[in-house]
Amino acid sequence: MLCFASFATVLSLGGGPKATTIELAIYQALSFDYDPARAAMLALIQMLCCLGLVLLSQRLSKAVAIGVSHVRGWRDPDDRLHSRLSDGLLIGAALLLLLRRCWRSSSTGINRNMLDVLAQPALWQALSTSLRIAIAAGLLSVTLTMMLLWSSRELRARQRPLAGQAMELSGMLILAMPGIVLATGFFLLLNNTIGLPESADGIVIFTNALMAIPYALKVLENPMRDIAARYSMLCQSLGIEGFARLRVVELRALRRPLAQALAFACVLSIGDFGVVALFGNEAFRTLPFYLYQQIGAYRSQDGAVTALLLLLLCFLLFTLIEKLPGRDAKTQ
Numbered sequence: 001m002l003c004f005a006s007f008a009t010v011l012s013l014g015g016g017p018k019a020t021t022i023e024l025a026i027y028q029a030l031s032f033d034y035d036p037a038r039a040a041m042l043a044l045i046q047m048l049c050c051l052g053l054v055l056l057s058q059r060l061s062k063a064v065a066i067g068v069s070h071v072r073g074w075r076d077p078d079d080r081l082h083s084r085l086s087d088g089l090l091i092g093a094a095l096l097l098l099l100r101r102c103w104r105s106s107s108t109g110i111n112r113n114m115l116d117v118l119a120q121p122a123l124w125q126a127l128s129t130s131l132r133i134a135i136a137a138g139l140l141s142v143t144l145t146m147m148l149l150w151s152s153r154e155l156r157a158r159q160r161p162l163a164g165q166a167m168e169l170s171g172m173l174i175l176a177m178p179g180i181v182l183a184t185g186f187f188l189l190l191n192n193t194i195g196l197p198e199s200a201d202g203i204v205i206f207t208n209a210l211m212a213i214p215y216a217l218k219v220l221e222n223p224m225r226d227i228a229a230r231y232s233m234l235c236q237s238l239g240i241e242g243f244a245r246l247r248v249v250e251l252r253a254l255r256r257p258l259a260q261a262l263a264f265a266c267v268l269s270i271g272d273f274g275v276v277a278l279f280g281n282e283a284f285r286t287l288p289f290y291l292y293q294q295i296g297a298y299r300s301q302d303g304a305v306t307a308l309l310l311l312l313l314c315f316l317l318f319t320l321i322e323k324l325p326g327r328d329a330k331t332q
Helices: 008-013 022-031 036-060 081-109 114-118 121-157 161-176 179-192 201-238 242-253 255-270 274-279 287-296 300-322
Strands: none
Touching: 008 022, 008 274, 008 287, 022 036, 022 179, 022 274, 036 161, 036 179, 081 300, 114 300, 121 161, 121 201, 121 255, 121 287, 121 300, 161 201, 179 201, 179 274, 201 242, 201 255, 201 274, 242 255, 255 300, 274 287, 287 300
């Protein structure tokens, strides 16, 4: 799905009309040609293609049994030596490829222009904007995901499993609408009604929060089901419900999964470029947008420094958020 909806790489590297993806064509239709009708048609085509991929992935995926996420030392009963070896080789090859690119970014980022780039106010303004949007989008995404899963869980408890499954599927269907498609929808809606806002913060935060819901949903889905299976009867007998249950039971038991979901959502948001590409300008730019401007101006040395800073920021943000619950935090 992420490969099919690739936008930043294609836009940065170019390649001519033969290498144009649907998302890039949407961006061109709005930013250069200003053809909303063509952009809407392309967005519909992109959404239908992604919807097919989402439904295929849902059909091929296998649900984890309730309680598995809380069992220490759990092992797949189909585990075999050759399976572990093949998995280890594939994971090792992927890590080598990833570490090589990280090392390349780090080595090229430390160059003679580094101090000059770090002294530019525009860089720190972009960093501040990225952090503000990432944290706000992450918190909103986790909140919306918990509301979605809580509603689904209550529907299942009331013997309405199809409605609960449809509720969860609605969160996964966001994958069928890439960021550029959502941004296009907001662009057309606002442009035809109240007009585009002066600040794009709200649109970017809301769109990034929606885009992170499927990933947060996968992190929180099984832990929230486990908590319902373990504590629902006890909460009913003690009369604990609503916000009291959220505070006393859910937030305490979900500290680590919530931190992981928040970390994923924040990092996905801070590295997003598709939404900002439509609304970004000199007064509103994130680190990915600033990096794109540097690459577009053939300032590769400056861009390498910005890329290194973005890489370090993602690593630090993910690590710090994931460590928030503390070492002893665990789902019980």
